Amino acid sequence: MPSHILKENSSDSARLWWREAAIYQVYPRSFQDSNGDGEGDLLGVISKLDYIKSLGVDAIWLSPFYTSPNKDGGYDVSNPRDVDRRFGSISDAEALIESAHKYGLRIIVDIVPNHFSTEHVWFQEALKSPPGSTARARFHFYDGRGVNGDIPPNNWCSIFGGSAWTRIKEIDGKPGQWYLHLFDSSQADLNWENNEVKRDFEKTLRFWLEKGVDGFRIDVAHGLVKDKILQDHRDPEGLTRALRLDVSDMPRDERESLLSDVPFFDREGVHEIYRNWRRIFDSYSGQRMSVAEAWVHPSSRATRYVREDELHQIFNFDFLIAEWDASFLKSAIDRTLHEVSAVGAPATWVLCNHDSPRLVTRLGGGELGSKKARAMALLTHALPGGIYIFQGEELGLEDGSIPDHRRQDPVYFRTHGADKGRDGARVPIPWSAGLPHYGFTSGEPWLPMPEGWDALAVNSQNSAESYLELYKKSLAMRRKLFTLNGSEGKTDQRLQKISWIDSPRGVLAFRRGEHFILYSNTTGQHLDLTLEESANDFTIALSSSPGARADGGLLHLPDHTTVWLAGPR
Ligand code: GLC
Ligand code: CA
Numbered sequence: 001m002p003s004h005i006l007k008e009n010s011s012d013s014a015r016l017w018w019r020e021a022a023i024y025q026v027y028p029r030s031f032q033d034s035n036g037d038g039e040g041d042l043l044g045v046i047s048k049l050d051y052i053k054s055l056g057v058d059a060i061w062l063s064p065f066y067t068s069p070n071k072d073g074g075y076d077v078s079n080p081r082d083v084d085r086r087f088g089s090i091s092d093a094e095a096l097i098e099s100a101h102k103y104g105l106r107i108i109v110d111i112v113p114n115h116f117s118t119e120h121v122w123f124q125e126a127l128k129s130p131p132g133s134t135a136r137a138r139f140h141f142y143d144g145r146g147v148n149g150d151i152p153p154n155n156w157c158s159i160f161g162g163s164a165w166t167r168i169k170e171i172d173g174k175p176g177q178w179y180l181h182l183f184d185s186s187q188a189d190l191n192w193e194n195n196e197v198k199r200d201f202e203k204t205l206r207f208w209l210e211k212g213v214d215g216f217r218i219d220v221a222h223g224l225v226k227d228k229i230l231q232d233h234r235d236p237e238g239l240t241r242a243l244r245l246d247v248s249d250m251p252r253d254e255r256e257s258l259l260s261d262v263p264f265f266d267r268e269g270v271h272e273i274y275r276n277w278r279r280i281f282d283s284y285s286g287q288r289m290s291v292a293e294a295w296v297h298p299s300s301r302a303t304r305y306v307r308e309d310e311l312h313q314i315f316n317f318d319f320l321i322a323e324w325d326a327s328f329l330k331s332a333i334d335r336t337l338h339e340v341s342a343v344g345a346p347a348t349w350v351l352c353n354h355d356s357p358r359l360v361t362r363l364g365g366g367e368l369g370s371k372k373a374r375a376m377a378l379l380t381h382a383l384p385g386g387i388y389i390f391q392g393e394e395l396g397l398e399d400g401s402i403p404d405h406r407r408q409d410p411v412y413f414r415t416h417g418a419d420k421g422r423d424g425a426r427v428p429i430p431w432s433a434g435l436p437h438y439g440f441t442s443g444e445p446w447l448p449m450p451e452g453w454d455a456l457a458v459n460s461q462n463s464a465e466s467y468l469e470l471y472k473k474s475l476a477m478r479r480k481l482f483t484l485n486g487s488e489g490k491t492d493q494r495l496q497k498i499s500w501i502d503s504p505r506g507v508l509a510f511r512r513g514e515h516f517i518l519y520s521n522t523t524g525q526h527l528d529l530t531l532e533e534s535a536n537d538f539t540i541a542l543s544s545s546p547g548a549r550a551d552g553g554l555l556h557l558p559d560h561t562t563v564w565l566a567g568p569r
Helices: 042-047 049-055 090-102 120-128 195-210 236-243 251-258 270-282 299-306 328-341 366-381 410-414 467-485
Strands: 022-026 057-061 081-085 106-111 116-117 165-169 175-180 187-189 215-218 290-291 346-350 386-390 505-513 514-521 526-530 540-543 549-551 556-557 560-568
Touching: 022 049, 022 467, 042 049, 042 090, 049 467, 081 090, 081 195, 090 106, 106 195, 116 120, 120 251, 175 187, 195 270, 236 251, 270 290, 270 299, 299 328, 328 505, 366 514, 366 560, 467 540, 467 560, 514 556, 540 549, 556 560
Parallel strands: 022 057, 022 386, 057 106, 106 215, 215 290, 346 386
Antiparallel strands: 116 187, 165 175, 505 514, 514 560, 526 556, 540 560, 549 556
């Protein structure tokens, strides 16, 4: 039994903490450096727990800190049951779990089951073993085609660019078999039909559960099982493009058709794996949870991952690509809430993460981008379900601009620079204005930090009007308004729904429960709106930008602004 499972107080145990949780994603390498080597580490995270607590979140999700050659930001794991030296040690991880629990913060860790780093002992053993050996059977090794075997076993493309196959040298030094990697060539896909693979992951889950973690974020959860692995795909390049969110020039029909059957994603077999995992989670005390990173098509298939006996949550990435546009947002919200309600799972909302541009950047950057992003965040924080916040989102950071010679993301290299990759969102956190590297490190940060971030630094954002304060206020108010409703601490079922209020074009408005109304103005114009009669005595509880007023049944709503209106209790 772990010594320090988070104690649940009586009101907590009445509800499932994760259903409405605000979960803060820490990308450890970019959070806080404790030893001056320019890279964040676990002791750095511990030193900032008071900051994380002050945000008002329920849990921390830590991106991978396991032993890794770090070819893909630690998502290339060479030992999932140890801590990479750059991040510290196992005892640092234990200390982090324990300290976070003392703060009342839960800890969710990443698990990366689709692939192992090619530096993992299993892969090294496979390289030294002959074709057909048990060591090779843990991965997808096949002979090549053509007389010399120099054509890959099929024509699949890596999601990161280039072929999904790499040829190895056999022990005799001659070109030999090929192995599959849906991502970087340093990330060899595991064969999930192999029992040793299954057992090893169960061991890893138990390892961290016993250390007291409260849950797992499952990387590429839809990718584990592969079909038709020796067949060519009719259009592999098209498929890779269709899988990318930022490619918009592909005709809809073509995209739909390609995504309707991806031989390496969302195969039936993945569900059996998660049913097994669920039994493991449930066998531990405390409320352990899991969230799937699974990109599936059509989106309604997402609900299959959160059936009662499978995972607890699945990331909903609609908002990750959403424009600040009322009709788009309304249909995404409707669709999501409708789909999850069918299986009784909570919705999730994600505005950005370590794989996507930062929200302010995506919405155009600068003052206007920041204004839209604040409005979008307040909208998101008012929706039923769980929210995920990527470190620095609460500061209103933009992507850092990275000179090409400083880029690290394998996406940049595999596409020969055609895709700049994801480094921009991974720039370290500015903690203190005026200090070198904003106090992130006393050394040289692993990615350059922009000049001119003083005003965005944590210690500069003390005023009531700051971006950071808006997040703190909305997270605190969200908890008060929607989560712990009623003295017995039970979630009120009526708060799980929203009802739309008729509103002009470009405006989103809904009620949630009896005492809450939200208005979002996605247009560039200031609007004067008439409130429903029953809302005459509602007042503005929170506004994403200054200048909003509610009086005598009229709402004065500035451009690109969200307001929360609260009624008398
Ligand atoms: C997930 C991770 C991403 C990583 C990829 C391969 O999408 O979020 O960062 O590159 O999986 O593991
Ligand atoms: Ca460090």
